[in-house]
Amino acid sequence: MTKQNEQKPHHHGDLSEALIEAGISLLNEGGVDALTLRKCAARAGVSHAAPAHHFKGLKGLMTAIITRGFLLFADEMNVNIAAAHDDPKSRLHGCCIGYLKFSRENSALASIIFDKTNCYNDDEKWNTAADSAYQVLIDICAPFNHPYGDAEITQIAVWTMLEGYVNFERKGVINNSDRNRKPLDINLLIDMLKLEIAG
Amino acid sequence: MTKQNEQKPHHHGDLSEALIEAGISLLNEGGVDALTLRKCAARAGVSHAAPAHHFKGLKGLMTAIITRGFLLFADEMNVNIAAAHDDPKSRLHGCCIGYLKFSRENSALASIIFDKTNCYNDDEKWNTAADSAYQVLIDICAPFNHPYGDAEITQIAVWTMLEGYVNFERKGVINNSDRNRKPLDINLLIDMLKLEIAG
DNA sequence: TGTACATCAGTGAACGCGCGTTCACTGATGTAC
DNA sequence: TGTACATCAGTGAACGCGCGTTCACTGATGTAC
Numbered sequence: 001m002t003k004q005n006e007q008k009p010h011h012h013g014d015l016s017e018a019l020i021e022a023g024i025s026l027l028n029e030g031g032v033d034a035l036t037l038r039k040c041a042a043r044a045g046v047s048h049a050a051p052a053h054h055f056k057g058l059k060g061l062m063t064a065i066i067t068r069g070f071l072l073f074a075d076e077m078n079v080n081i082a083a084a085h086d087d088p089k090s091r092l093h094g095c096c097i098g099y100l101k102f103s104r105e106n107s108a109l110a111s112i113i114f115d116k117t118n119c120y121n122d123d124e125k126w127n128t129a130a131d132s133a134y135q136v137l138i139d140i141c142a143p144f145n146h147p148y149g150d151a152e153i154t155q156i157a158v159w160t161m162l163e164g165y166v167n168f169e170r171k172g173v174i175n176n177s178d179r180n181r182k183p184l185d186i187n188l189l190i191d192m193l194k195l196e197i198a199g
Numbered sequence: 200m201t202k203q204n205e206q207k208p209h210h211h212g213d214l215s216e217a218l219i220e221a222g223i224s225l226l227n228e229g230g231v232d233a234l235t236l237r238k239c240a241a242r243a244g245v246s247h248a249a250p251a252h253h254f255k256g257l258k259g260l261m262t263a264i265i266t267r268g269f270l271l272f273a274d275e276m277n278v279n280i281a282a283a284h285d286d287p288k289s290r291l292h293g294c295c296i297g298y299l300k301f302s303r304e305n306s307a308l309a310s311i312i313f314d315k316t317n318c319y320n321d322d323e324k325w326n327t328a329a330d331s332a333y334q335v336l337i338d339i340c341a342p343f344n345h346p347y348g349d350a351e352i353t354q355i356a357v358w359t360m361l362e363g364y365v366n367f368e369r370k371g372v373i374n375n376s377d378r379n380r381k382p383l384d385i386n387l388l389i390d391m392l393k394l395e396i397a398g
Numbered sequence: 399t400g401t402a403c404a405t406c407a408g409t410g411a412a413c414g415c416g417c418g419t420t421c422a423c424t425g426a427t428g429t430a431c
Numbered sequence: 432t433g434t435a436c437a438t439c440a441g442t443g444a445a446c447g448c449g450c451g452t453t454c455a456c457t458g459a460t461g462t463a464c
Contacts, residue, residue, distance in 0.1 A: 011406095011407055011408075011458090011459060011460075012407075012408075015407080015408080036449080036450065036451085037450080037451065037452095038449075038450065038451080039449095046408065046409085047408065047409050047410065048409095048410090048450095048451090049408075049409065049410075049411095049451095049452085049453085049454095050407080050408050050409080052451070052452065052453085053407070053408065053409095054407080054408085057451075057452080058450095058451065114366075114367070114370045114372050115370045115371075116370065116371050148387055148390070148391055149387070153387065153388075156364075156367075156373060156388070157360070157388050157391050159363070159367070159372075160360055160363035160364045160367060160373075160388060161356075161359055161360050161363055162363065163362075163363035163366055163367060164358070164359035164360055164361065164362035164363030164364070164366065165355075165359045165363070167313075167362050167363065167366055168313070168355075168358070168359060168362060171313045171314045171315065172314075172315050173313050173358075174355060174359075188347055188348070188352065189352075189355070189356050189359060191347070192347055192356050192392050192393075193391050193392070194391075194393060210425090210426060210427075210439095210440055210441075211440075211441075214440080214441080235416080235417065235418085236417080236418065236419095237416075237417065237418080238416095245441065245442090246441065246442050246443065247417095247418090247442095247443090248418095248419085248420085248421095248441075248442065248443075248444095249440080249441050249442080251418070251419065251420085252440070252441065252442095253440080253441085256418075256419075257417095257418065
């Protein structure tokens with residue numbers, strides 16, 4: 001039984017957290033267009049002026065949401081890397097599974113996360129969170145040879161294939177649930193790069 | 200000297216074409232958010248109710264714009280394929296250059312073109328135009344071996360890498376104009392797939 | 399322990415904006431005779 | 432060749448909608464004394 005006649009406190013307690021969670025669930029349910037200050041406020045149970053007051057307008061809220069997104073993204077990759085066998089190729093495959101999982105479970109968030117124009121680029125937390133995600137990529141590619149140039153080329157090749165794959169999946173160009181043959185595996189695509197372990 | 204007191208004809212002449220061109224230039228200048236019925240109408244010099252009347256609302260206009268987009272996209276790839284040396288790898292590289300060129304010169308249009316939810320999926324011209332673009336990919340991959348499975352896997356590997364690359368470029372994750380070393384070449388990434396000519 | 403006061407998080411009403419859609423209409427075009 | 436009429440592309444005014452922002456305010460919290 002829920003409490004009746006409960007006085008709503010004037011101070012929320014953790015409005016920032018509530019608005020970020022509201023924003024992420026709105027993105028998941030209604031896509032990018034569903035992310036508005038007013039809807040976030042309604043879902044967090046505060047007046048629609050509150051988020052504009054708490055953050056510095058819509059862009060401030062988006063900066064906070066994308067910051068959280070990068071942390072969730074890095075976490076998902078790290079969890080799946082930790083669950084893989086402890087050799088470079090298995091760890092790379094784990095990273096891909098994490099990338100894919102994050103993108104599938106947070107489709108709209110994943111579609112806006114890399115676009116810097118959505119954020120205040122001088123926000124410290126945002127920069128730190130973004131770096132933590134990019135660092136996963138850097139670390140996972142480090143053990144391999146880079147026959148085509150420096151490490152950055154290997155990183156971009158892997159990241160690019162992942163990003164293209166989830167983009168097409170999101171837009172329905174690749175539809176793994178609707179084909180007769182074995183679902184296309186992102187790890188198969190990564191294997192086509194034939195990365196070799198250095199040493 | 201422009202004509203003064205010229206009577207504006209009640210019938211436009213080629214409103215459909217004018218609205219499609221207006222829409223594409225709006226996308227190029229102001230991104231996806233700039234594409235509205237009212238702005239297209241203003242740019243085409245008609246009342247803002249005209250596009251809603253001519254097409255079946257906003258979605259109808261978007262279907263027409265994306266249809267045009269696929270034709271421009273296929274053209275750009277075909278032009279660059281025709282300009283390449285007549286061997287499979289050079290033709291593939293030409294295709295990549297065309298893909299890249301289209302995406303750079305029509306950034307916002309390229310970012311919405313693959314998303315089927317923007318269009319009336321039963322529109323015949325849209326289906327034909329989209330198929331003509333996908334067919335370029337199919338044809339360009341046909342001469343190669345498919346050691347990882349059927350031809351579709353080769354196609355998706357190439358297309359995925361291109362799409363990831365232009366997405367990152369669009370969002371500033373890859374920034375070829377702002378690095379000290381040689382610009383990253385999409386053809387280098389495609390070469391990493393080590394496609395072998397069948398025979 | 400109690401009081402006065404400063405701080406500031408969140409309120410709620412109001413504002414103007416641009417949007418897509420609707421609809422009775424106008425006037426140019428084309429066709430039937 | 433001329434007339435009557437049907438068609439229909441585009442008009443313009445009106446509508447309601449949701450949006451971000453602003454701002455005087457309220458009331459809870461925390462601190463100084």
